[in-house]
Amino acid sequence: MEANVANEEFQEASAQEAAENAATANNSSDVEISIEALQAQLAALAGELVSAKEQALRSQAEAQNARRRAEQDVEKAHKYSLEKIINDLLPIVDNLERALGSIDTDNEALTATAEGIQLTLKSFTDALARHQVLVVNPQGEAFDPQFHEAVSAVPSPDVAPNTVINVFQKGYTLHGRLVRPAMVVVAKGA
Structure with missing residues (x-):
């Protein structure tokens, strides 16, 4: 009987250890998934930043061109x-x-x-x-x-x-x- 109790305790300990290992594996895969998700999100944000910088440069160039055209129009109007x-x-x-x-x-x-x-x-x-x-x-x-x-x-x-x-x-x-x-x-x- 003592062998049965010891065997049951061993099985319970093994089951508990397996559950803990599974939880740890789930946690590590969750951590890996969340790291991958964060990296993807970071890459997407970096792309948006580059796009926003390009748009800002285009807008600035358009504003300079409009200002230059307006100055030329005024100069021609005077001339x-x-x-x-x-x-x-x-x-x-x-x-x-x-x-x-x-x-x-x-x-x-x-x-x-x-x-x-x-x-x-x-x-x-x-x-x-x-x-x-x-x-x-x-x-x-x-x-x-x-x-x-x-x-x-x-x-x-x-x-x-x-x-x-x-x-x-x-x-x-x-x-x-x-x-x-x-x-x-x-x-x-x-």
């Missing part, structure tokens, strides 16, 4: 704000030039008038030049479609083809940008 009024004033310059061209310089009575118109035209063109409005007068130059508008082409053996032989109306630029093209007659090859 070319005179364009509309210049377009309104250019016919006055044209009329003054036509008036000078129509005055008979042989008539002494009109000489004072011609001088007055000449001074008015000079002060007008000087005022335009102070605001970076420059004349495009391509007489004798090669035709440039960016600054000239060809009204007609006539054969001319005296000059090279595509040379401006007559200017009907002068052109003007504002800070290098064309406001009005020069209206020209171009020589064409024979």
Whole structure:
């Protein structure tokens, strides 16, 4: 009987030890699972951090680009704000030039008038030049479609083809940008 009791106690102790080992194994596998879960969560958070940093850099670059574009737009607005009024004033310059061209310089009575118109035209063109409005007068130059508008082409053996032989109306630029093209007659090859 003592052997049975000892055997039962041994079995109970073995069962208890097996249960403890199983609990320890479960705990260690739980620990391993929780470590793996934490590592996966850490990797996911690291990926989110990298993504957030990239998004922040993109947002910062977009803000800088928007600020730069806005500054350029303001600069252009200041630089070319005179364009509309210049377009309104250019016919006055044209009329003054036509008036000078129509005055008979042989008539002494009109000489004072011609001088007055000449001074008015000079002060007008000087005022335009102070605001970076420059004349495009391509007489004798090669035709440039960016600054000239060809009204007609006539054969001319005296000059090279595509040379401006007559200017009907002068052109003007504002800070290098064309406001009005020069209206020209171009020589064409024979």
